[in-house]
Amino acid sequence: MYERLQRFLYGRYGTDKLNLALLIVGLLLSLIGSLLFWPVTFLADALYIWALFRTFSRNIPARQREYAAFLRFWSPIEGWLRTRKVRFSQRKQYKYFKCPSCRQELRAPRGRGKIEVTCQKCHNVFRTKT
Numbered sequence: 001m002y003e004r005l006q007r008f009l010y011g012r013y014g015t016d017k018l019n020l021a022l023l024i025v026g027l028l029l030s031l032i033g034s035l036l037f038w039p040v041t042f043l044a045d046a047l048y049i050w051a052l053f054r055t056f057s058r059n060i061p062a063r064q065r066e067y068a069a070f071l072r073f074w075s076p077i078e079g080w081l082r083t084r085k086v087r088f089s090q091r092k093q094y095k096y097f098k099c100p101s102c103r104q105e106l107r108a109p110r111g112r113g114k115i116e117v118t119c120q121k122c123h124n125v126f127r128t129k130t
């Protein structure tokens, strides 16, 4: 049984973050469909079918191109989310603020009172409270 499954999956694309995203968006749409607006469930089903199709597809280069296009869109969002997460976990140790002249994001250890900050990017000097 396991060998037959392996043979079936051989040469097929498998799964990636795009498929995961399709399933998550599909689940959200299913939820919206069941609570608010039922025609949305068709869209959810279409996403599930697309994810299945991608998993078992033998056209690997085409799937990789889709994935690359997806990553161009998703990577900046993921980077932004990761920064938020780091900031949130460090919120007690560091205060985050923007340089008033160039908008560069900066951070300083908390609990130092009023400090003078020199921006690393534009060398603007300003005061802030930590």
Ligand SMILES: [Zn+2]
Residues within 6 Å of the ligand: 099, 100, 101, 102, 103, 104, 119, 120, 121, 122, 123, 124
């Ligand atoms: Zn600056």
